Amino acid sequence: MPGVVIRKMHEDDRPRVMELLSFWNMAPRAASPEIPDPERSSLIVEHTFIAIADGTLVGVASYILHGNGFAETASLAVDKAWLGTKVGERLQTIRLIEMQTRGVVRVRTEADRPEVIDWYIRKFGYRIAGTARKKHDFGLSSVDHWTVLELNLTAWHPASSHSNDMSSVVGPGSFPTS
């Protein structure tokens, strides 16, 4: 996709990132009396990638390191106008590569949309590990539980994801994805 650039998030990207996540009902929120234990309470900027197209932020993908080679994906979302254009695949691939370089061997992902669950399994080799009840309305409101997906990162290679040249992924700065 000419013109789409993937790079690490900067703090000043936060307003647009929150707008994008809010659109999908996925914005992190602080704990409150109504929601004492939010599904997501923060976004770790250093662990977050964004996609920029024609100067506009159109995608975001983050992750959380839990230690002992275990990590969790977080906050993957693409602007509605850009769905189906591989922005999500590129963001997912780049974060998996970075997790691998940080020694992660097992990744957990919670998803609720059937087509997205299928996408994770088909494109990246996840398996379904179970389900978990949502703590509150988050993501797709009509689904009250997460499908818990797991990926063995020791067996995953970016070559298994299509149309991504990830040779220059690691390191600061940005690179064009074409």
Ligand SMILES: CC(C)(COP(=O)(O)OP(=O)(O)OC[C@H]1O[C@@H](n2cnc3c(N)ncnc32)[C@H](O)[C@@H]1OP(=O)(O)O)[C@@H](O)C(=O)NCCC(=O)NCCS
């Ligand atoms: C999951 C998500 C990030 C994927 O982003 P994306 O940029 O659409 O991803 P891709 O283009 O790489 O792949 C999407 C698939 O849907 C297909 N698709 C085509 N047109 C589409 C459209 N208009 N809308 C949605 N999907 C479409 C694509 O062809 C592709 O299928 P394929 O893998 O067989 O080619 C995006 O769907 C999204 O933001 N969903 C809502 C939030 C969400 O559920 N996030 C995940 C939380 S775990």
